[in-house]
Amino acid sequence: MSDFAVNPHAGQPFTDDDSAIAAALEDVSVPALLCSLVHMTGDPSWIRGEIRPQASVLNDYQSQMSAEMQAEARRLALPAVLAFRDGGCLLPPPPSAELAHEMMSFLGCAPVADEVFPMFLDDLHLDGADSGAITWRDEIPEAVRADAHVVIIGCGESGLLSGMRLAQAGIPFTIVEKTEGPGGTWRDNRYPGARVDIGSHFYCYSFEPADHWSEYFVRQPELRGYFERVMAKYDIAKHCRFNTEVVAATWDETSARWSVEVRSADGSTDVLGAMVVISATGALNAPKMPDIPGMDTFAGPSFHSARWDPDVNISGKRFAQIGAGASGFQIAPTIADDVEQLTVFQRTAQWMFPNANYHRAVPAGDAWAMRHLPFYGRWFRFLMFYPASGLTIEGARVDPNYDDSEGTAISATNAMRRDFFGDWIKGQLGDRPDLIEKSIPHYPPSAKRMLQDNGSWLTCLKKPNVDLVRTGIREIVPEGVITDDGTLYPADVICFATGFRHNDYLWPMTITGRNGVTLREQWGEEPTAFLGITVPNFPNLFCLYGPGTNLAHGASLIFQSECQVTYILSAIHEMLANDHRSMEPKADVHDAYSAKYQEEIAQMVWAHWSVKYSHFKNADGKVFTLSPWPIPTYWGWTRAVDPAQYDFT
Ligand code: NAP
Numbered sequence: 001m002s003d004f005a006v007n008p009h010a011g012q013p014f015t016d017d018d019s020a021i022a023a024a025l026e027d028v029s030v031p032a033l034l035c036s037l038v039h040m041t042g043d044p045s046w047i048r049g050e051i052r053p054q055a056s057v058l059n060d061y062q063s064q065m066s067a068e069m070q071a072e073a074r075r076l077a078l079p080a081v082l083a084f085r086d087g088g089c090l091l092p093p094p095p096s097a098e099l100a101h102e103m104m105s106f107l108g109c110a111p112v113a114d115e116v117f118p119m120f121l122d123d124l125h126l127d128g129a130d131s132g133a134i135t136w137r138d139e140i141p142e143a144v145r146a147d148a149h150v151v152i153i154g155c156g157e158s159g160l161l162s163g164m165r166l167a168q169a170g171i172p173f174t175i176v177e178k179t180e181g182p183g184g185t186w187r188d189n190r191y192p193g194a195r196v197d198i199g200s201h202f203y204c205y206s207f208e209p210a211d212h213w214s215e216y217f218v219r220q221p222e223l224r225g226y227f228e229r230v231m232a233k234y235d236i237a238k239h240c241r242f243n244t245e246v247v248a249a250t251w252d253e254t255s256a257r258w259s260v261e262v263r264s265a266d267g268s269t270d271v272l273g274a275m276v277v278i279s280a281t282g283a284l285n286a287p288k289m290p291d292i293p294g295m296d297t298f299a300g301p302s303f304h305s306a307r308w309d310p311d312v313n314i315s316g317k318r319f320a321q322i323g324a325g326a327s328g329f330q331i332a333p334t335i336a337d338d339v340e341q342l343t344v345f346q347r348t349a350q351w352m353f354p355n356a357n358y359h360r361a362v363p364a365g366d367a368w369a370m371r372h373l374p375f376y377g378r379w380f381r382f383l384m385f386y387p388a389s390g391l392t393i394e395g396a397r398v399d400p401n402y403d404d405s406e407g408t409a410i411s412a413t414n415a416m417r418r419d420f421f422g423d424w425i426k427g428q429l430g431d432r433p434d435l436i437e438k439s440i441p442h443y444p445p446s447a448k449r450m451l452q453d454n455g456s457w458l459t460c461l462k463k464p465n466v467d468l469v470r471t472g473i474r475e476i477v478p479e480g481v482i483t484d485d486g487t488l489y490p491a492d493v494i495c496f497a498t499g500f501r502h503n504d505y506l507w508p509m510t511i512t513g514r515n516g517v518t519l520r521e522q523w524g525e526e527p528t529a530f531l532g533i534t535v536p537n538f539p540n541l542f543c544l545y546g547p548g549t550n551l552a553h554g555a556s557l558i559f560q561s562e563c564q565v566t567y568i569l570s571a572i573h574e575m576l577a578n579d580h581r582s583m584e585p586k587a588d589v590h591d592a593y594s595a596k597y598q599e600e601i602a603q604m605v606w607a608h609w610s611v612k613y614s615h616f617k618n619a620d621g622k623v624f625t626l627s628p629w630p631i632p633t634y635w636g637w638t639r640a641v642d643p644a645q646y647d648f649t
Helices: 018-025 030-041 067-086 097-108 117-124 142-146 157-169 220-233 326-335 364-372 376-388 412-428 433-439 456-461 519-523 557-577 587-601 631-637
Strands: 150-153 173-176 244-252 257-264 269-274 276-279 302-304 318-322 341-345 352-354 451-453 466-469 473-477 480-483 488-490 493-496 510-512 541-543 583-585 646-648
Touching: 018 067, 018 364, 030 067, 030 097, 030 364, 030 376, 097 117, 097 376, 117 376, 117 631, 150 157, 150 244, 150 257, 150 269, 157 173, 157 220, 157 557, 173 244, 173 269, 257 276, 318 326, 318 480, 326 341, 326 456, 341 480, 341 488, 352 412, 364 376, 412 433, 412 456, 433 456, 433 466, 451 456, 456 466, 510 519, 541 557, 557 583, 557 631, 557 646, 583 587
Parallel strands: 150 173, 150 276, 244 510, 276 541, 302 493, 318 341, 318 493, 341 466, 352 451
Antiparallel strands: 244 257, 257 269, 473 480, 480 488, 583 646
16 A cells, blocks of 8 residues: 555555556656656656756646657656556655755756755655644643634635634634635636636645646636635634624734624624734735726626626626736636627736646546656646746846836846747737737736736637727716727626725724724835734734735745745744733834835836836835745745744733
């Protein structure tokens, strides 16, 4: 037997026949297979020969290996996999850390730096242990834990994760969730075509199996189901108050506790006491409606993309989509064939990058490999994580010596990317110069969120019943949308895919800290938090996905949440183990971090002057939303609280 019983990543033993295994190998990622073979055989020569990945490229599961090289690898792999089966799927001793490092460098196509190696090793879970599991429960007396009630605001991926970890710590908690179930954004956003655009085998909890995904980038219902299953598995529902909204939270200095005011769907209110409040609201949960004259005069149904109304029948209707960011980019191609006329109003063109796997189902052989080949799934995850871990973040930095006066690129590398992505767009629109003109953005690539593309967006725009309108909107009238040039675009239904109040963290709640000051008063237009997590004057308040932690340079927000939850649980442990009632970051620590943050982010492409409209920017054009740090750097900072950086009472 393999080590499956002790390590779920070791692969379930299998007895499939030769031809089934040969067929399965046709579907796999060869680079990840070669690493799995090192586990199966104990022989490192699989990663030391001529057959090797050629370049680490995001979302390319074959890492630029030629078809011939892949075929040769499969031919050599088959007898080894059959021998592993015939030997009863017995695993030799696991690779040493040194060999694991070599395997990473093999997949990364370059030496993986010593400083970042620990993070990736930790994430691989080669020993089967959940490295983020909380193990200190019994160190803290039960009565102390019982008194440390935590209120978590929101039951999306990060709220659920917080609940799982607090349950392991034996700390009582309540998750207050405004909708009727878990999933957060993956519950709210049920518009047609909604799907994740970070690879699913990475966009999931590191400690949960990832062998079940049906597509490489799954659609919303599957993700929603995932969070429901995880909630059931960890028995979190009994801690949740669904259909209940947090209205306000107020810190009481005397008792050193939060009073959290909640309102249920029936309008009744309640106050929950808490030692700690964890904000797990997400940063993109409050829809932002545009302010267009006449919006309320429209005769037909209209709704925000995150409030898609499934009861509205759009078949055969004239459909106006206002906004074409990440949400609109998914809606239009999905509904174009269903509606009579689709008019897409796009204020700013979007950069998109090619991803052939974007709508691709996981083939049966790859699904089999994820389930059965030892650590194949973990190395597959690494294959996605490594190029998305922000190690190339320097490419997003504005080169002060580069002439950016045209506002189209921020460095020579960025200009090359512009050519590459421009060619990708032009290559699809060769016969439609009108659309090329409308579709090539005039700002630097990566300055807004890059969109994943398998050609579906531009294919959609070329359809005869689809119109891309780049002229500004003057007003909405009962019959449709009128643009600045006076043209009326008739519509039966309008969808506002206009994004979210990204800069308004915890909106519309009123969070009042020390001395009666609210978060909104303290922050104004410039939300900041130490590590994006803790805020001076707001003791025992911890933010997940808080200011300065959104990721435009890669990774997965679920991984980011795991970093932050590890940090928060360490903070709670610090308080309970030392009999502290509260903690907050020292003002000078917070201020130094914020200054460093602003110094960094201001140099990055997302803050570039050429981008007029961006939800990353605040009203003054400054960025307080995104992280400028490589993922391993942030991982290192969030391993544990440094007590020297906090004031305790
Ligand atoms: P968004 O990226 O902010 O896009 C909003 C769109 O509405 C843009 O085209 C914007 O134009 C337009 N718009 C906003 N206000 C307008 C106005 N007053 N008049 C005309 N046009 C207006 O919002 P989103 O598409 O909902 O995406 C938000 C974020 O959610 C993404 O960045 C991403 O982080 C996340 N998301 C992820 C996925 C995924 O994983 N697959 C899918 C959807 C969303 P401008 O560009 O000119 O501002």
